Amino acid sequence: METIKLQKIFDAKIDRGDMIEPKDWMPDDYRKTLIRQISQHAHSEIVGMLPEGNWITRAPSLRRKMVLLAKVQDEGGHGLYLYSAAETMGISRDEMIEQLHSGKAKYSSIFNYPTLTWADMGAIGWLVDGAAIMNQVMLQKTSYGPYSRAMVRICKEESFHQRQGYEIMSVLAAGTPDQKAMAQDALNRFWWPSLMMFGPPDASSPNTAQSMRWKIKRETNDELRQKFVDRTVPQAEFIGLTVPDKDLKWNEAKQSYDWGTPDWEEFNNVIKGNGPCNKERLSARIKAHENGAWVREAAAAYAAKQQQKVAA
Amino acid sequence: MEKQLFNYLLRLSDSSLIIGHRLSEWCGHGPVLEEDIALTNISLDFVGRANSLYEYAGKVESKGRTEDDLAYLRNEREFFNNLLAEQPNGDFAQTILRQYLTDAFEIHFYEALAKSKDETLAGIAAKSLKEIQYHLRHSSSWMLRLGDGTQESNTRLQNALNEIYRFTGSLFETDENDTVLIAAGIAPNLSTIQHQWQKDVDTMLEKAMLKKPEKVWMQKGNLQGRHTEHLGYILAEMQSVHRAYPGVKW
Numbered sequence: 001m002e003t004i005k006l007q008k009i010f011d012a013k014i015d016r017g018d019m020i021e022p023k024d025w026m027p028d029d030y031r032k033t034l035i036r037q038i039s040q041h042a043h044s045e046i047v048g049m050l051p052e053g054n055w056i057t058r059a060p061s062l063r064r065k066m067v068l069l070a071k072v073q074d075e076g077g078h079g080l081y082l083y084s085a086a087e088t089m090g091i092s093r094d095e096m097i098e099q100l101h102s103g104k105a106k107y108s109s110i111f112n113y114p115t116l117t118w119a120d121m122g123a124i125g126w127l128v129d130g131a132a133i134m135n136q137v138m139l140q141k142t143s144y145g146p147y148s149r150a151m152v153r154i155c156k157e158e159s160f161h162q163r164q165g166y167e168i169m170s171v172l173a174a175g176t177p178d179q180k181a182m183a184q185d186a187l188n189r190f191w192w193p194s195l196m197m198f199g200p201p202d203a204s205s206p207n208t209a210q211s212m213r214w215k216i217k218r219e220t221n222d223e224l225r226q227k228f229v230d231r232t233v234p235q236a237e238f239i240g241l242t243v244p245d246k247d248l249k250w251n252e253a254k255q256s257y258d259w260g261t262p263d264w265e266e267f268n269n270v271i272k273g274n275g276p277c278n279k280e281r282l283s284a285r286i287k288a289h290e291n292g293a294w295v296r297e298a299a300a301a302y303a304a305k306q307q308q309k310v311a312a
Numbered sequence: 313m314e315k316q317l318f319n320y321l322l323r324l325s326d327s328s329l330i331i332g333h334r335l336s337e338w339c340g341h342g343p344v345l346e347e348d349i350a351l352t353n354i355s356l357d358f359v360g361r362a363n364s365l366y367e368y369a370g371k372v373e374s375k376g377r378t379e380d381d382l383a384y385l386r387n388e389r390e391f392f393n394n395l396l397a398e399q400p401n402g403d404f405a406q407t408i409l410r411q412y413l414t415d416a417f418e419i420h421f422y423e424a425l426a427k428s429k430d431e432t433l434a435g436i437a438a439k440s441l442k443e444i445q446y447h448l449r450h451s452s453s454w455m456l457r458l459g460d461g462t463q464e465s466n467t468r469l470q471n472a473l474n475e476i477y478r479f480t481g482s483l484f485e486t487d488e489n490d491t492v493l494i495a496a497g498i499a500p501n502l503s504t505i506q507h508q509w510q511k512d513v514d515t516m517l518e519k520a521m522l523k524k525p526e527k528v529w530m531q532k533g534n535l536q537g538r539h540t541e542h543l544g545y546i547l548a549e550m551q552s553v554h555r556a557y558p559g560v561k562w
Binding site: 046049050053056057058061062064065069070072073077080083118168171176178179284287288292293295296297298299302305 | 329333336337339340341342343344345346347348349352353355356359360362363366379380383384403404456457458460461462464465468549550552553554557560561562
């Protein structure tokens with residue numbers, strides 16, 4: 001079939017709101033956009049294990065240690081579903097990992113910020129997972145079938161992550177003055193980076209318009225960001241913490257918050273590799289991969305020997 | 313008998329917590345994503361078991377100590393975990409070996425403990441046993457892969473064996489505290505279990521093409537709270553936040 005006709009069938013499916021499946025014809029750019037987005041999402045889950053993994057050995061109670069272990073384990077699992085979803089588009093996990101390590105593929109910049117105190121485990125669950133959920137809930141209706149289905153599974157677990165983070169913050173905020181200060185400090189440090197997780201403003205987001213047309217994205221960066229602010233500010237107030245934005249105020253007419261401007265220069269710099277932990281995060285991933293090379297070789301050699309035995 | 317049971321519970325829970333802690337150090341650094349997830353999952357089983365055992369220990373002691381008091385507010389000389397559990401992760405071969413040697417012990421130990429006359433302990437053991445079956449499958453399959461994989465993987469596994477085999481004796485340390493509990497049908501007899509363990513381990517070492525270290529002097533002392541130097545650092549890290557803010561809720 002000629003490309004023009006295939007393109008028409010594809011467009012009609014998108015317009016009707018049908019899912020695109022791996023064996024369907026799709027435009028090259030649609031495939032490229034999705035590979036970029038899904039692999040970036042998978043890498044974010046994997047790199048995201050590091051800042052939280054940093055506190056597992058120091059979690060201040062056994063219950064917190066268990067919950068954090070379970071959460072970080074979930075993230076590894078999410079990485080697996082997402083790598084598999086991306087593989088349906090004809091790229092291998094090895095290629096994706098290679099792109100991460102070479103710097104060609106990105107991951108969420110939020111993980112380039114350090115986790116300095118226990119309260120950061122609360123802030124990450126509450127704010128970072130909270131922001132991720134906004135995106136992921138939308139992506140359950142994304143037009144590519146395997147991605148959408150991965151998101152449905154992931155969303156179920158993410159809401160538990162967000163709740164446990166908020167619970168950590170609530171307990172700290174209601175604790176001693178030292179604990180409350182620790183919680184406020186974590187909110188101060190993670191608030192703006194969390195807002196930046198939604199990506200650049202719509203006006204300067206190169207990919208948004210096309211992704212919206214293809215129904216890969218259903219809401220723009222700015223729409224999701226506003227939703228997040230509207231939902232999170234009352235949660236902060238409820239536990240007695242202050243959102244670090246002097247321009248923040250309720251706008252009665254539009255029934256939502258007005259708020260300040262993120263430091264986009266910082267955002268761009270963190271993306272470029274100048275965040276506080278870019279080097280550490282990437283080198284930790286590369287080191288794990290390199291240190292694991294002999295293990296993967298051994299597993300492959302053993303599997304080959306077993307196959308030979310079966311064949312003999 | 314409460315005193316003996318309390319001591320016994322601490323030994324079991326400390327061993328679970330410390331190896332669980334060691335495994336959790338792998339989180340985010342595994343050789344392949346599936347193993348990262350598996351090691352974290354196994355770690356979670358151990359910390360979960362420690363939590364149940366400490367909780368019960370607190371009740372048996374009846375001085376109002378919680379599971380967190382027991383885990384976070386005791387010092388090096390008051391921990392009674394086996395010495396194998398606290399050994400460093402080393403490379404993946406050392407972690408797998410430490411795990412296999414532990415799992416091969418626990419599968420028999422917890423099976424026997426599930427028949428304990430102490431119902432609470434038997435219940436915790438029965439739940440753990442299901443997890444241990446999975447742990448043993450996991451570590452055994454890696455013992456074979458690494459042992460019969462490449463020359464490098466075999467060498468690494470052999471080096472690990474030479475390095476940490478001397479701590480396996482501490483899995484079977486026993487004293488008069490145990491004698492009382494064995495007589496009461498609460499604790500299993502470790503000498504039977506040691507026999508089963510040795511048989512399984514010898515078979516595995518042969519299958520994995522490893523040479524069992526000979527004339528090994530076994531390191532002991534954990535029942536008196538004498539450890540290797542590693543434990544102090546584990547506790548310093550693990551207890552740091554909890555101890556920096558005494559008496560607060562988390």
